[in-house]
Amino acid sequence: MDDVIKDKEQRIEDRTIIRVDVLVAIVFIALAVIVVRLWYLQAINGEKYKVFAEENRIRSIPVRAPRGKILDRDRRPLAVNRLAFTMTLIPEKMDDEKLLKRISELLEIPIDVIEERIESKRVDPLMPRVIKRDVSPETVAYVKEHSDKFPGVEIIDDPIRDYPRGTLASHVLGYLSEISDEELENEEPEYLLGDLIGKNGVENQYEDVLSGSKGVQLLEVNAGNVALRTLKKEEPDPGNDLVLTLDAEIQEVAERALQKGMDLAKKDGFKNARAGAIVVMDPNNGEILAMTSLPTYDPRIFSGGISEADWAILNDENNLYPLNNRALMSSYPPGSTFKIVTSVAGLRTGVMSSRSRFTCTGGWTGWGKRWLKWCWKRSGHGSRNLEEALTVSCDSYFYDVSYLIHKRGKEELQLWSRKMGLGANTGIDLPGETGGRIPDKKWKAEFNKAWPENQTWFPGDTVNMAIGQGDLLISPLQLVSIYSIIANDGRIPRPHVVKEVITTDGMKAMAVETEEMVKIDVPASDFKAIERGLKKVTTVADGTAAGAFIGFPIPVAGKTGTSEVAGKDDYAFFAAYAPVDDPKYAISVVIEQGGHGGSVAGPAAREVFDYLFGIEDKAGMKR
Amino acid sequence: MILGSRVRKIEFGIMFITLSLIVFGILMIYSIGAISDGDDPLHFAKRQLLWAFFGIGIMGGMVFLDYSKLKAYFPLIYGGIILLLLTIILFGKSTLGAQRWISIGSFQLQPSEFAKLAIIIALAAFLERSEGKLHDVKTVIQAIGITIVPILLIIMQPDLGTALVFVFILIGILISAGIKVKHLAVILIVGLLLVAMVFQFNILKDYQQTRLVVFLNPDIDPSGGGYNLRQSMIAIGSGGIFGKGLFSGTQSRLNFIPERHTDFIFSVIGEELGLVGGGLLVLGFFLLLTRTLAIGANSRNHFGLLLATGITSMWAFQVLINIGMTIGIMPITGIPLPFISYGGSSMMTNMFAVGLLLSIYARRFS
Numbered sequence A: 001m002d003d004v005i006k007d008k009e010q011r012i013e014d015r016t017i018i019r020v021d022v023l024v025a026i027v028f029i030a031l032a033v034i035v036v037r038l039w040y041l042q043a044i045n046g047e048k049y050k051v052f053a054e055e056n057r058i059r060s061i062p063v064r065a066p067r068g069k070i071l072d073r074d075r076r077p078l079a080v081n082r083l084a085f086t087m088t089l090i091p092e093k094m095d096d097e098k099l100l101k102r103i104s105e106l107l108e109i110p111i112d113v114i115e116e117r118i119e120s121k122r123v124d125p126l127m128p129r130v131i132k133r134d135v136s137p138e139t140v141a142y143v144k145e146h147s148d149k150f151p152g153v154e155i156i157d158d159p160i161r162d163y164p165r166g167t168l169a170s171h172v173l174g175y176l177s178e179i180s181d182e183e184l185e186n187e188e189p190e191y192l193l194g195d196l197i198g199k200n201g202v203e204n205q206y207e208d209v210l211s212g213s214k215g216v217q218l219l220e221v222n223a224g225n226v227a228l229r230t231l232k233k234e235e236p237d238p239g240n241d242l243v244l245t246l247d248a249e250i251q252e253v254a255e256r257a258l259q260k261g262m263d264l265a266k267k268d269g270f271k272n273a274r275a276g277a278i279v280v281m282d283p284n285n286g287e288i289l290a291m292t293s294l295p296t297y298d299p300r301i302f303s304g305g306i307s308e309a310d311w312a313i314l315n316d317e318n319n320l321y322p323l324n325n326r327a328l329m330s331s332y333p334p335g336s337t338f339k340i341v342t343s344v345a346g347l348r349t350g351v352m353s354s355r356s357r358f359t360c361t362g363g364w365t366g367w368g369k370r371w372l373k374w375c376w377k378r379s380g381h382g383s384r385n386l387e388e389a390l391t392v393s394c395d396s397y398f399y400d401v402s403y404l405i406h407k408r409g410k411e412e413l414q415l416w417s418r419k420m421g422l423g424a425n426t427g428i429d430l431p432g433e434t435g436g437r438i439p440d441k442k443w444k445a446e447f448n449k450a451w452p453e454n455q456t457w458f459p460g461d462t463v464n465m466a467i468g469q470g471d472l473l474i475s476p477l478q479l480v481s482i483y484s485i486i487a488n489d490g491r492i493p494r495p496h497v498v499k500e501v502i503t504t505d506g507m508k509a510m511a512v513e514t515e516e517m518v519k520i521d522v523p524a525s526d527f528k529a530i531e532r533g534l535k536k537v538t539t540v541a542d543g544t545a546a547g548a549f550i551g552f553p554i555p556v557a558g559k560t561g562t563s564e565v566a567g568k569d570d571y572a573f574f575a576a577y578a579p580v581d582d583p584k585y586a587i588s589v590v591i592e593q594g595g596h597g598g599s600v601a602g603p604a605a606r607e608v609f610d611y612l613f614g615i616e617d618k619a620g621m622k623r
Numbered sequence B: 001m002i003l004g005s006r007v008r009k010i011e012f013g014i015m016f017i018t019l020s021l022i023v024f025g026i027l028m029i030y031s032i033g034a035i036s037d038g039d040d041p042l043h044f045a046k047r048q049l050l051w052a053f054f055g056i057g058i059m060g061g062m063v064f065l066d067y068s069k070l071k072a073y074f075p076l077i078y079g080g081i082i083l084l085l086l087t088i089i090l091f092g093k094s095t096l097g098a099q100r101w102i103s104i105g106s107f108q109l110q111p112s113e114f115a116k117l118a119i120i121i122a123l124a125a126f127l128e129r130s131e132g133k134l135h136d137v138k139t140v141i142q143a144i145g146i147t148i149v150p151i152l153l154i155i156m157q158p159d160l161g162t163a164l165v166f167v168f169i170l171i172g173i174l175i176s177a178g179i180k181v182k183h184l185a186v187i188l189i190v191g192l193l194l195v196a197m198v199f200q201f202n203i204l205k206d207y208q209q210t211r212l213v214v215f216l217n218p219d220i221d222p223s224g225g226g227y228n229l230r231q232s233m234i235a236i237g238s239g240g241i242f243g244k245g246l247f248s249g250t251q252s253r254l255n256f257i258p259e260r261h262t263d264f265i266f267s268v269i270g271e272e273l274g275l276v277g278g279g280l281l282v283l284g285f286f287l288l289l290t291r292t293l294a295i296g297a298n299s300r301n302h303f304g305l306l307l308a309t310g311i312t313s314m315w316a317f318q319v320l321i322n323i324g325m326t327i328g329i330m331p332i333t334g335i336p337l338p339f340i341s342y343g344g345s346s347m348m349t350n351m352f353a354v355g356l357l358l359s360i361y362a363r364r365f366s
Helices: A002-044 A046-057 A097-107 A111-120 A137-145 A181-186 A201-205 A207-211 A248-267 A308-314 A335-349 A386-392 A395-407 A412-419 A441-447 A459-466 A476-487 A524-539 A597-612 B002-009 B012-032 B043-064 B067-091 B111-130 B137-155 B160-176 B181-200 B206-216 B227-239 B265-297 B302-326 B344-362
Strands: A058-063 A077-082 A085-089 A129-135 A153-157 A160-162 A175-178 A196-199 A215-221 A227-234 A241-244 A275-281 A288-294 A358-360 A382-384 A498-502 A508-510 A557-563 A571-578 A585-592 B093-095 B098-104 B107-109
Touching (some): A002 A046, A046 A058, A058 A227, A085 A097, A097 A129, A175 A201, A196 A201, A201 A207, A248 A275, A248 A288, A248 A585, A248 A597, A275 A476, A275 A597, A335 A395, A335 A412, A335 A459, A335 A524, A335 A597, A386 A524, A395 A459, A476 A524, A524 A557, B012 B043, B067 B111, B107 B344, B111 B302, B137 B160, B160 B181, B227 B302
Antiparallel strands (some): A058 A215, A077 A160, A085 A153, A175 A196, A215 A227, A275 A288, A557 A571, B098 B107
């Protein structure tokens, strides 16, 4: 009995031990699961989580590089950076209506405009939103004094473009504006939303040179996204400065001269003379000394972000698109200024020599009586050689020459036009250049695809072209280029506006490639023959620009042009170079709807030459 | 000689493990430093040290007390704790949407911590009569009844996690009290049905539902509901094998880990001490739990055994849930890691439990 009891107790003990062992096993399994999981997280995936942890704590903030300056050839500043203040708002406060209302009242910007600005900018959700760039110092002081009223509003230093000479050379300089979504996709990856990028002008053409490269600041942030310290800072590489070939003083004179030319045109009754261009170039090397286009705009309105109203004004057709640089973006039938090309073609094809004479009776019927064409002087010029024809700009002479060329059937007027660089870009280092148009059979057929009756190339097309009318189009820049070729005895200079690239401390940073000048295969004697005619234009009594150059002591080789544009007043042209024997300057002047080249474009050029050669007498402008 | 015999009666193993865990915990709390800028970085470490001394005092006191005497007071202990839990429902201080605290001076007590031990004592005392043969359905139901009252009161706070600890204490004690497998199965099935009902009738609060959803889909909302879990896993994972070193956990120092001196302290351990540190801690808990069960198995009576298994269930479940939630294998609940997490109520409760175990061990032969 005793044994039985003892045995029973023993069994209880065994069972208890078994139950305890079950609990030990459960505990072991549970803890083993934890260790396996730790192994998985820390040993197998440790590296992955290390990356996550670093991404958590490190914010990489790009540091924008200071943009390079733009200087004229004597290193006078044209576009620089000015320290400005940008007001930003942290994203957490974007929905604080009361705060936005206060900001709206302070900046005098409607609240919906502010809301649009801070929401439309699709920046990093953690980055402060730009409310306004270039905030006044008074506003900055007010916000700092009343910081309790403006929680989350931060003022940051943010340099913006400034233009010490105002609107001077604005078309050559270009302007800056915030990069668009589209550009962000297409441009180099280092651009970020909110970056400024060059639009138009050298700001655009030399964006890579000017923009420098960004630095980076690595910040350690806590879970509340508050920056605690800088872990590392890589300074940005500032952009290089551009030294232009432009001379600020010549530029200023050219801009004034163009305006005066337009005023003259208005006095003559050409009320629509509101647009034009002047290009001044060194014919020896293609350096652009001045390039002006009217109407113009003030690049300062882009600093700190252009308002929608200003943008609308700049893009209104009635304002003639002031952003366009007419010197190279517009092309026109150049009128009689083109006759030098016809001359070259005539001499080179051998249809005439410099001594060949043609008789002008006023009405030209070379192609047949049915196709009468008038010379501008309907009473006729009589018998003229090349020199004399150029002097008085006799149309009939060039009708005859071009008709002879036409009859050879090889489109040689077009050929020589192209040889002189027309119908193609000059290759200037500015964006948006047009190559103009040299019309020919192929082009005409293509252009009139839908009108088969208009596809034939007639002799009339050639003779029209010979005097710079019809479908021929050349830009003011091309115009100055072809006169430079004459000045240069056939060497074709490549026009350019950047002379050199320098570092911020003035050291040469980068060589600007200068191409070897191509020489056109025309003997110097041909150019001399043309030059003699051009010189008489400004110097002899019946020269078409004689009035403009009365009393001018330096010999000028030039040519006036007046071209007809359907539905508009005549366009006035003048192209020239001087001094004739040792050309230093070439110029082209275009005044849209300005009337006669000799009466408005010539005087404008004279104004520029007066300055260039230090002549005080302004007789040309006074008349 | 009296002292000598007492020394031999003391279970130095469990004391050593416990004190090591506490020192380890204080070291980690020290490493975490200030929770907010400008606070005293030693604030929590100093207070935890104070709690540890209190705890050691309680533990030491318990060695001299014959744990068997508690049996007689169990209705009093039970009644007292129920009253305390009721008080908290009526007057408690609310944090994070739950009323869990009673303030006494500058200290805050969490009665639900003490309630764990109270229920262990009550259940052990009640079930001792079965002497390891708990075949009587009525007794099982009574035991459930004893436990369900504090569970309901704690759910009302609401503190679902702590309430679940009670469920596991009950199950652990029932198993060691010799419940029939059949009865245990019925309890588990009924329990699962209750859980299903909780979901069916949308009894869970929003944040509780979020925690469960996040547990099931950890990547669902990394900056919202899933933030804590994600940051905790990044912390632990980035610790790698050897950790980033004390005071060097970026996730911890830069505030990415929430509640890092209490509920999420293991995330800091994993980040700063790596797999090695975390593994050693788990090993420490394994030794603690097996020592505890061994003391129970060697107890001179069933009361001691049931106390020890109840305590084991409590600690084991808390370790599993607490560490488990930081590594994404358990849903997130506010349960402290025994001896490690900052908190006075928890420390005193756990040290009282250690004292009980020492008392059981010292009296294993008499």
